[in-house]
Each structure stands twice: as structure tokens, then as C-alpha cells.
Amino acid sequence: DADVTQTPRNRITKTGKRIMLECSQTKGHDRMYWYRQDPGLGLRLIYYSFDVKDINKGEISDGYSVSRQAQAKFSLSLESAIPNQTALYFCATSDPRRALGETQYFGPGTRLLVL
Amino acid sequence: SQQGEEDPQALSIQEGENATMNCSYKTSINNLQWYRQNSGRGLVHLILIRSNEREKHSGRLRVTLDTSKKSSSLLITASRAADTASYFCATAANSKLTFGKGITLSVRP
Numbered sequence: 001d002a003d004v005t006q007t008p009r010n011r012i013t014k015t016g017k018r019i020m021l022e023c024s025q026t027k028g029h030d031r032m033y034w035y036r037q038d039p040g041l042g043l044r045l046i047y048y049s050f051d052v053k054d055i056n057k058g059e060i061s062d063g064y065s066v067s068r069q070a071q072a073k074f075s076l077s078l079e080s081a082i083p084n085q086t087a088l089y090f091c092a093t094s095d096p097r098r099a100l101g102e103t104q105y106f107g108p109g110t111r112l113l114v115l
Numbered sequence: 116s117q118q119g120e121e122d123p124q125a126l127s128i129q130e131g132e133n134a135t136m137n138c139s140y141k142t143s144i145n146n147l148q149w150y151r152q153n154s155g156r157g158l159v160h161l162i163l164i165r166s167n168e169r170e171k172h173s174g175r176l177r178v179t180l181d182t183s184k185k186s187s188s189l190l191i192t193a194s195r196a197a198d199t200a201s202y203f204c205a206t207a208a209n210s211k212l213t214f215g216k217g218i219t220l221s222v223r224p
Contacts, residue, residue, distance in 0.1 A: 031210075035214075040216060041216060042203060042214045042215055042217055043158070043203070044214075045211060045212075050210070088155065092158075096210065102146060103160045104158075104212060105160070107157055108156060109155070
């Protein structure tokens, strides 16, 4: 869905490096989410934000931080990358004011490899 | 921890057959949703069923929800090769979704 974009799409980095994954949306949704997907484990929630001033930890926030720069932008940072953060990362949005408001809309994902 | 748990983990069927996938969960929910993921791509929402609903249809999709058994099923009728993908159930509570580990569906032409 081009309404939710993620950059970069692929990234290789080294252990100890700080990296940032970015998410932008044109859907006008207030709520944004970051997930990671590992083979056989499904999606797990890292952080979520219900509006620009609201940031919440998810199930697996250790080693990650986020910034909600605007309604449309939500960035995920790995402060000091480690190999077990190698995963597929997804950003998603939702708007509770709409019908079926808890439906989430996903970006295409960022594939991260930490060496 | 995963809330939803799908069954089976993998399913292989012939084109034209029906595919049934099941999901069980543990705690109270507001609604349950099914998503589809083509290999390595973003998830796409398929259908949402609220906790006070028992059955819902959307095109070739039929979803049921039994809150007493804490279970849901997704039926895809007259499957097509293009239905080949991973399918995830997600339970909604406290404005968050919790996903299961997914079911891999292969539809043979």
C-alpha cells in the first residue's frame, strides 16, 4: 500500500552501529505502530503512538527507541544494533474514528541484517 | 507473547478446493481480524469480526467467531493459485493487535 512507505527497504549494518528506519504515511491516521517479524514468530509489537505526543512501549521495546516527528512520520532507531535484531520490520497505521477503525494498514517492510 | 494461535501451521490444497484455517486465543477481545501476507511483503487486512458477531462474509471469505471457545475460523472458498500466501489472525484489545504465528497456504494449480 503506497499510502504507508518505509525507508530504507533493505539495510545491512554492523554490530554496534546506530541506525534509523523511517515510516511515512499519507492516510491521515493518528495511530502508528512498529512491528518486527521473525520467521516462525509472527509479528511482535515494538512501539506504538496514538498521536504526536503519545509514545508507548510494546511487547519487545528493549534496544529500540522511536520518534514521532509529525502525524505522518514515525521513526524507529536501533541505538546499538546487535545480530538478533536481524528481522523484517513493519510500520502500520490505523484510525479509530473510522468504521472498522482497528484495522491496520501496513507498509512494505524494511529487511534489516545486522552482521 | 502471541495471543492468537493458528492451526494448521501449513496447508496445501488443489485449486478450486476450500481452505479452512483456525485461530484460538486466550483472553477477552474487542474484535478479531485476519490478514494476508505475500512472501516478504506487508500485511493486508482481509476481514474483521466483532466480539458480538458470529459470522461474517466478504467475497470468497467467510469468518466465524466463537467467543465461548475463544476460537475463529477463516474459510476461503474456491481457492485460486493467487491465494497462496501466509495468513495471520490478530486479536484486538486495548487498541492494540496481537498476531499469531501465521498459516502458510499453498494452492496448487
